Amino acid sequence: xxxRQQGILTGMPFMANIVPRTFVDDLGRKLYLAxxxxxxxxxxxxxxEILFAIGLKEDIVxxxxxCDFPPEAKAKPKVGYSHPNIESIVALRPDLVLAxxxxxxxxxxxxxxxxxxxxxxxxxxxxxxxxxxxQMIGRMLNRSASADTVAMEMRQRIAEIQNRxxxxxxxxxxxxxxxxxxxxxxxxxxxxxxxxxxxxxxVAAQAAVAYPRLNMEAVLTEDxxxxxxxxxxxxxxxxxxxxxxxxxTSLSAVKKGRLxxxxxDLLNRPGPRIVEGLEQLARILHPEAF
Amino acid sequence: MSTITDQRSLATKTGRLTAQPGTxxxxxxxxxxxxAGSVLTAKRWLSVMLGLSAAxxxxxxxxxxxxxxxxxxxxxxxxxxxxxxxxGTDAEAxxxxxxxxxxxxLPRVLLSFLVGGSLASVGVVLQALLRNPLADxxxxxxxxxxxxxxxxxxxxxVGTTVLALSALPLCGFAGGLLSLVVVYRMAASYxxxxxxxxxxAGVILNAxxxxxxxxxxxxxxxxxxxxxxxxxxxxxxxxxxxxxxxMTAYLMVGVFILFxxxxxLNLLTLGEESARSLGxxxxxxxxxxxxxxxxxxxxxxxxxxxxxxxxxxxxHAVRLVLGVDHRILLPASALVGGMxxxxxxxxxxxxxxxxxxxxxxxxxxxxGPFFIYLLVWRKDRFS
Numbered sequence: 071x072x073x074r075q076q077g078i079l080t081g082m083p084f085m086a087n088i089v090p091r092t093f094v095d096d097l098g099r100k101l102y103l104a105x106x107x108x109x110x111x112x113x114x115x116x117x118x119e120i121l122f123a124i125g126l127k128e129d130i131v132x133x134x135x136x137c138d139f140p141p142e143a144k145a146k147p148k149v150g151y152s153h154p155n156i157e158s159i160v161a162l163r164p165d166l167v168l169a170x171x172x173x174x175x176x177x178x179x180x181x182x183x184x185x186x187x188x189x190x191x192x193x194x195x196x197x198x199x200x201x202x203x204x205q206m207i208g209r210m211l212n213r214s215a216s217a218d219t220v221a222m223e224m225r226q227r228i229a230e231i232q233n234r235x236x237x238x239x240x241x242x243x244x245x246x247x248x249x250x251x252x253x254x255x256x257x258x259x260x261x262x263x264x265x266x267x268x269x270x271x272x273v274a275a276q277a278a279v280a281y282p283r284l285n286m287e288a289v290l291t292e293d294x295x296x297x298x299x300x301x302x303x304x305x306x307x308x309x310x311x312x313x314x315x316x317x318x319t320s321l322s323a324v325k326k327g328r329l330x331x332x333x334x335d336l337l338n339r340p341g342p343r344i345v346e347g348l349e350q351l352a353r354i355l356h357p358e359a360f
Numbered sequence: 361m362s363t364i365t366d367q368r369s370l371a372t373k374t375g376r377l378t379a380q381p382g383t384x385x386x387x388x389x390x391x392x393x394x395x396a397g398s399v400l401t402a403k404r405w406l407s408v409m410l411g412l413s414a415a416x417x418x419x420x421x422x423x424x425x426x427x428x429x430x431x432x433x434x435x436x437x438x439x440x441x442x443x444x445x446x447x448g449t450d451a452e453a454x455x456x457x458x459x460x461x462x463x464x465x466l467p468r469v470l471l472s473f474l475v476g477g478s479l480a481s482v483g484v485v486l487q488a489l490l491r492n493p494l495a496d497x498x499x500x501x502x503x504x505x506x507x508x509x510x511x512x513x514x515x516x517x518v519g520t521t522v523l524a525l526s527a528l529p530l531c532g533f534a535g536g537l538l539s540l541v542v543v544y545r546m547a548a549s550y551x552x553x554x555x556x557x558x559x560x561a562g563v564i565l566n567a568x569x570x571x572x573x574x575x576x577x578x579x580x581x582x583x584x585x586x587x588x589x590x591x592x593x594x595x596x597x598x599x600x601x602x603x604x605x606x607m608t609a610y611l612m613v614g615v616f617i618l619f620x621x622x623x624x625l626n627l628l629t630l631g632e633e634s635a636r637s638l639g640x641x642x643x644x645x646x647x648x649x650x651x652x653x654x655x656x657x658x659x660x661x662x663x664x665x666x667x668x669x670x671x672x673x674x675x676h677a678v679r680l681v682l683g684v685d686h687r688i689l690l691p692a693s694a695l696v697g698g699m700x701x702x703x704x705x706x707x708x709x710x711x712x713x714x715x716x717x718x719x720x721x722x723x724x725x726x727x728g729p730f731f732i733y734l735l736v737w738r739k740d741r742f743s
Contacts, residue, residue, distance in 0.1 A: 318463070
């Protein structure tokens with residue numbers, strides 16, 4: 071492979087078709103793509119959503135069993151999720167596998183490398199990186215224009231939310247991933263960042279890990295004003311869980327009845343719809359600003 | 361004859377504290393301490409129980425002070441006074457600290473004591489029944505059965521409430537009971553229950569249930585399986601007082617039934633043949649004890665997940681110090697087990713505060729090395 075000269079011409083629009091087709095993924099691995107992949111396997115719901123959003127629904131040949139958005143994704147062949155089936159991936163003859171870092175076992179990655187199936191890890195560390203990752207996937211797959219549109223729209227909506235919530239008092243928020251035992255999202259998680267962007271203060275901001283098991287005593291001391299429950303599609307907060315929380319009558323959130331739900335998929339998936347999750351959360355935290 | 365006045369002399373001397381056989385006239389119930397080197401006297405029983413109860417009470421008060429925020433002894437009394445004046449745990453009257461103390465910390469401390477005591481009692485009984493030092497509530501597969509019940513409930517998203525308890529404990533309980541019935545049917549051949557087949561049945565059932573639990577976890581939404589895994593690691597949370605009361609009543613009845621069988625347990629440790637020749641209806645008693653043990657374990661697992669090592673280590677430790685007479689071993693183990701889990705849970709909720717560690721990890725880390733110590737260095741007294 072001849073390394074192309076990288077010069078000032080590289081950035082010019084008319085040179086787009088001859089720019090080096092080498093990409094660096096989130097594990098720092100370099101991937102050279104001689105031609106644009108047309109048989110893509112996605113190993114994460116977020117990646118599937120990105121691919122659909124930039125208009126690649128024809129090129130997706132395999133998804134995980136949790137890829138349920140957009141609905142057409144459900145019709146695609148499944149390859150598993152936390153334990154993807156290597157044989158079914160191979161059988162799909164992909165020319166690119168897009169995978170997240172989480173849940174991807176090291177042996178699977180080395181096996182894919184051994185089988186010469188190009189694998190690219192997409193795993194943004196922070197909220198701000200998501201639009202950039204979408205653009206990168208767009209460049210890899212020759213969909214720069216639509217990826218740029220998606221990314222730009224995301225950035226605009228994020229800026230809009232920040233404008234509306236910036237000057238307002240920031241309510242203390244508890245995000246309940248699991249009630250018993252209580253697990254919440256701390257610093258280092260996407261959700262912590264989303265709470266900040268939506269104009270709230272995470273009560274678990276002091277925690278040492280990304281998904282701490284929070285002590286109930288700490289919750290009572292921090293006194294959250296809003297409690298947010300991520301829920302599945304078309305599902306409310308289970309009555310038993312609500313009862314569990316209504317017991318703590320000294321909490322401001324319980325006094326004011328501010329127990330809210332938010333679709334879990336919107337905030338769990340670092341894809342285009344995370345902005346929608348951000349908007350919903352901002353509306354919950356600052357109903358008067360919208 | 362020696363008298364024991366306090367806890368310390370107990371720990372150093374008992375086990376060796378033997379009244380002379382001639383003085384056996386003063387024993388509580390004469391004549392039935394076969395394997396023990398010591399004769400149980402009313403005085404000794406009473407002093408041990410009083411000493412342990414006092415220690416437990418002090419420990420309970422001490423552990424109430426620890427948490428995300430330190431509540432000193434003075435503040436404890438002040439808050440108690442406010443509680444009495446307000447006549448209830450009303451948030452406005454007792455303040456946030458009061459809510460933390462009376463609604464979060466106290467019920468949790470009580471629950472940990474209750475759970476620890478129940479697990480240790482069941483451990484004593486199962487070790488005596490199976491005449492196997494490795495027996496504990498987990499060996500029979502009861503706990504994994506309960507755990508399976510709960511994981512299935514989480515998978516299917518059961519979320520209804522029955523009797524102030526959420527559905528999860530009930531499912532766990534059903535699972536525990538089911539596994540007991542299966543073990544029992546598997547092991548019962550020719551109308552009797554040979555010890556080794558019961559142990560084997562337990563081991564096999566454990567393996568099957570663990571596999572199913574792992575299967576359930578692997579097909580679960582990863583975002584939800586995290587919650588379940590933490591639950592499985594052993595977890596105590598602050599129960600509401602109504603739930604705590606139901607639990608206490610239930611476990612107390614169970615543990616009391618076990619206590620009543622202490623003398624029979626003494627005979628059973630001699631061997632079933634001997635026990636039968638001494639007039640014990642062995643099969644009936646064994647069935648009763650297994651069922652009660654399973655019911656206790658099912659209930660405990662359903663509120664606290666899998667907390668290991670309490671049922672195994674505590675009976676050994678207490679037996680080393682107090683001897684093998686179940687009339688003293690059982691209640692003493694219950695108290696010591698309660699204290700052990702109390703300290704373990706206090707560690708679990710304060711060490712990384714405001715985050716928590718699953719208490720099952722603490723008990724295993726504390727109990728495991730102790731067990732190795734017993735096995736390696738105290739071999740002479742450990743049989």
